[in-house]
Amino acid sequence: MSKKPRVKVPKQAKAGELIQLKTLMSHVMETGNRKDSKTGKLIPRQIINKFVCKFNGKEVMSAELQPAIAANPYIAFYAKATESGTFDFEWTEDGGEVIKASGEITVS
């Protein structure tokens, strides 16, 4: 099962500019409501339950995801460019596995 994160962070921005950050995580987001068509048993829940975005170590936004979020969770939001630095993104899966990605921005 591939769990590949993809992030889109603008490479450059002017100080004070509003930038959009886009993230996409390859993940089945198994709801726990679905039955296996062969055995009739419920397929256990396995979702990304948390997403965090930090800029230079400080939290910008975080989200708690529920099974109602579609497979391959996409989250897009904004940030105000203040200084050059790194956006760090973290997804936490049920069971505790953490998947990370990051993107750099130069602010002039």
Next chain:
Amino acid sequence: MSTKSTKTAVLERRQVLKGVGFGALALAGTGLASREALATPEKATEYLAKMTGGAASKEGRVTVKLPEIAENGRTVPITISIDSPMTDNDYVKSVFVVAEGNPSPEVISFTMSPAMGKAEVSTRMRLGKTQNVRAAAIMSDGSVFTGTKQVKVTIGGCGG
């Protein structure tokens, strides 16, 4: 003789197919029934009240953007935007999104900060059927605002 036997064979196959068809229908029926423990508008309200600490909420400032008609409930784009300057003194602290007709009401919640500059987030959600999607935002001064959007769903997207 030989023609007769072919006929019976065909009939038998038809009967078998018919039987399988009904079986599948019955299975699908039970599958639906087991998923009927659905969220209701009341449950959604209850959840929002719990999350916002029971604070009195006002309609407004929160916009839930969803397509009027979602042909496929498996993945429906949703954007939640809140009218807020997002400054250090006046910003959105958190947002809770609920669905009134999914297996459970909670969809996603966000913890925001002034560093966002603009209180708007987009994601993609599952919708089991035609229903209202609601969002409640807690502002930095403690006030709570809500917004609702109805979406018609052609094919549900929760479960099998």
